[in-house]
Amino acid sequence: MSPHFDLRPLLERVEAAAPVDAVTAVTAELASLSGATEVSFLIADFSGHALVRLGTATRAPDGSRVQGAEHAETLRLEGTVHEQVLRTQQAAVQAGDDAGVHVIVPVTDRGDAIGLLELVLPEPPGEQELADISAAGHALAYVVVANRRHTDLFEWGQRTTPFSLAAEIQRRLLPSAFTCEAGQFTLAGWLEPAATVGGDTFDYALDRDSLQVSITDAVGHEVGAALLATLLVGSLRNERRRGMDLGTQTRNANDAVAAHSAAGGFVTGQVVRVDLHSRRAQIVNAGHPFPLRLREGRVEEVELLIDLPFGIQAGTGYRLQHFPLEPGDRVVFVTDGMQERNAASLDVAATLAATSALHPREVVHELGQAVLRATGGVLRDDASVVCLDWYGGPPRARESDAGASRRLASGGAGSGAPSPGATSAGAASGSR
Template sequence: MSPRFDLRSLLERVEAAAPIDAVSAVADQLALLSEATEVSFLIADFSGHALVRLSTAERTPEGTRTRGPESAETVPLEGTVYARVLRTQQPDVTATDRGTCVVVPVTDRGDAIGLLELVLPEPPDEQVQADIRAAGHALAYVIIANRRHTDLFEWGQRTTPFSLAAEIQRRLLPAAFTCEAGQFTLAGWLEPAATVGGDTFDYTLDRDALHVSITDAVGHEVGASLLATLLVGSLRNERRRGLPLAEQVHNADLALAENTAPGQFVTGQVMRVDLHTGHAQVVNAGHPLPLRLRDGRVEEVALDVDLPFGVEPAWPFRVQEFPLEPGDRIVFVTDGMLERNAAELDVATALAGSAALHPREVVHALGTAVMRATGGELSDDATVVCLDWYGGPPRARDSDSGAGRGLASH
């Protein structure tokens, strides 16, 4: 009989290893647990269309990137078992000529970090499958903890080189693009233009509120990224000071006015949802209106539009009521989703057909659609944030191995 999954032993192996060897430590423990002949980790790349198999194998497939002993093999997602496992968040067990292949998700709070793939000499029983899935969930936390200490995972995810502007922009985005909670699920995605256009999105969750923002800085490349850095940094600083929404945006607006030249501005929406009352408020600083899917119908959420941040010092931004009801799907976008060279994309129609999709797949699908509509030549960043609001009181989340029960796409 194979030994049972032992979290303590796994963590001891990971702590004893260098951060760059954290995945290998988990793989060794899994091989012992399941008698697997092969164990590999595939991390989701930054394009959203592929996985990257990280390893230190001496022999690598053609086209594999290497850096010293590290190798990163890009594996396209479309039409594969990997895509199905990521979409459904359910494991796959398949007999192959090498043995039984087991693929399980590596997910934390709905954020699909990647997949774990094992080849076993014999079909696994239910207990072994459960232990492998538990190990995949534990691996998500191992990756989250160890990527703070090494560039290995970031390097693996970059299937295309980053410009300096893209590097700066990346640092402004949240560490996880998806968050599931008892009252909501939120996901965001950014498709960068050929010359980075200064888009960002952000969110954070505390005991009393969910905070969400989406912003678009004027200009391109490093100038736009630095302008976005100033606004996002200010919004985060004011939020972390515990200030009300009105003061957060007021102070961020002043920061832009005091630290930039005339003509520099950022459009955006900043939202706060009270988790105890379900009451939502928003500031709309010259930004495209959000869309709402409710009872099968898609419509714009009517908001008054104030000036963008940085246009007029001390502008009196209005904190508006945001009409939010249980069952709503709200989508925030930047104008890159709506610009002229994306005219063939009807965002409202695409959203109307998204009801069966997890927000994680909604934002990916909209990002893919805008790239298809523009022939892959975006003239401006295209960013989307999808919020599914379930409502009700604050409560524990019902999950299985990092994925919310009943939330995954079919």
Template sequence: MRGPEDLVIDVGALLEKVENAAPIAAVEAVAGALREMVAARSAALLIADFSGHSVVRLTSAGPVSGARTHDGEQAETLPLEGTPYDRVIRTQRVHVEELGDGARVLAPVTDRGDAIGVLELVLPGYPSADDVADIGSAAHALAYVVIAARRHTDVFEWGQRSTPFALAAEIQRRLLPASYTCEAGQFTLAGWLEPAGSVGGDTFDYTLERNALHLSITDAVGHQVEAALLATLLVGSLRNGRRRGLDLAAQAAYANDSLADNCLPGQFVTGQLLDLDLRTGAARVVNAGHTLPLRLRDGHVEEIDLRVEPPFGVLPGKSFQVQPFPLEPGDRIVFLTDGMLERNAATLDVAAALADSADLHPREVVHELGGAVLRATGHDLKDDATMVCLDWYGGPQRDRST
């Protein structure tokens, strides 16, 4: 039962405020409505930046010392490590801390496991359990607001860029999925890309159909714009083939010939394409010259032995073998590019790091691996380091979304 002192948050009213606001003002509209509903002293969204190591508070209010500015917008970058923001993003749980004359509430802004950021409210009193649940629901609704609004404005994208992107990175960014994490009942997956100083042409991609998951990880030869353009052609051909209804073998052949027909000799892309049937749990893979994936099963890590075929673009007209991919409920699979294994990352034992990850969410696994390769290379990556973690639960479809 709610008492008279309890907060009342009307999610429907929040969304109505959004509908009446311009896309660029959508988050401010939600923050303003929340301040009114709960008499909050302040309400703000802190969005996760692209480095994975910071959150960014976006505001167009009074000047903020040290913030980046652009056309009246401000982005204040706050390091994550060791902070309550980090704990909220990792655990996906609401955090409440008592202040001298009130309380601060941090709630995860998340959609299907994709950690978009944190909703921060400063309240005049300590919230009840019902209040905390309502704030959590409002934060979840805010995730949809951000997803919808950022289609129409660059403000969120600008805010997430603590470091300016070079042209090659801009091209590469457009090749990655809109969400790096997906919780979908029978599986959870998460991807991450640690870009080298000179972008190395890595990509990962996935799409979910009613009865199938399609996943790819690729690595274009070369660096900078040349590699990014090569990756663009490869990813574009894979998506085009998939959306035309081609099966896995035909997608691989189409991508291979697209490269061979449009690129110079010596330009190629390694990659793995995976199809997973969600009805049967059967998985199939094409391996075009790519680094072998790792599997964590029953506490043991091993490389999955796959036949290695030539990279895409090397042999015009080639047919690729579709291989069965061994997968059992409870498996954790990590697909990776050779940037994870480059010479100046030799001190990184990826298998040992994966073995230590059993209790982590896939989103945390890829962030931990990304951070580990950065530490191993002294933050001087010579090649992109990309990884995708897939947890397969099996069984009937069920809702595990956050």
């Protein structure tokens, strides 16, 4: 590979290709530049437990899903080098079973781990070549983000389990990226199970002045709950995008649910707005389970005043409550699926304390896995979780290397970020 990797030929090749061939265009260009004998893209599936290798080979590997010319080979994640690269966001170089050397790099955008890029090279890469391959992985993240708007290929590949209609509707309500790293915070969300039920949602939006986060739980199950959730999330987004303040957003969203839902329909939820300049936060609590906060090694509920769920009574105004945030805080918002009766053995607070060293992206996966273990894999309700790490300080650029902050990654080399739950002088002063 050239010592100065030029992305222009790669991007031109991507633009010339059809959206379904965008990844193939990247891998072909990368193979030409690097001399790799194999280059493949592995996308993270919606369960969070596997990777999916997408391809168009005439003979698909055994056990692959096939749809027309496309095939998707599912690979287990737990205990593999692939899991290590996703967690640490650092490249891995390994001698393969054949004569080649396997190089695996993250495909990540703003901390959102989309998947991995895997190459087989004739010999170990040098430092510059490995950096170039990592840059190509970062570029591939943008290629996937851009091209998935035009094709179902990536969505199909990620669905290792068929979706119900309710889950299909619900999926449209979730943010397109489940993780976001920024200078003042890192945020990640997750939903279990991904393929069935309906009703739970989470959302977030970041602008120049604020971060807004919501987590909601519509009453009922399946399509009815998904449609009810659509009413609330659509209204909250509409009000937010019109520039309304938090009180107006929630009041109007409540009225929309009350006016358009069937009798007895309601949605519990919390909506938080963090002012990035004053570093103060407000929260509306519409009959929802209290958040948990990890601070200075202790986990405790953040007790809030309880207002009516959305949709119970038209004209309801919601109290804007101060939400206490200090640099080093980790806050977890959950739905009641995390506390359902057949998950009685799950101690969410203990799990949160035990995962304090992990990136929020890994924390929400661990909590999802914990509720599945506690219920024997049989959830009677959705279980959603959003994890917010707050670093504080003024708005600023984030540290990033190939799409992720390695300093914040779980087990990443050079990790020196303030541990969640432990206030640090550096975080308080705004330096990171």
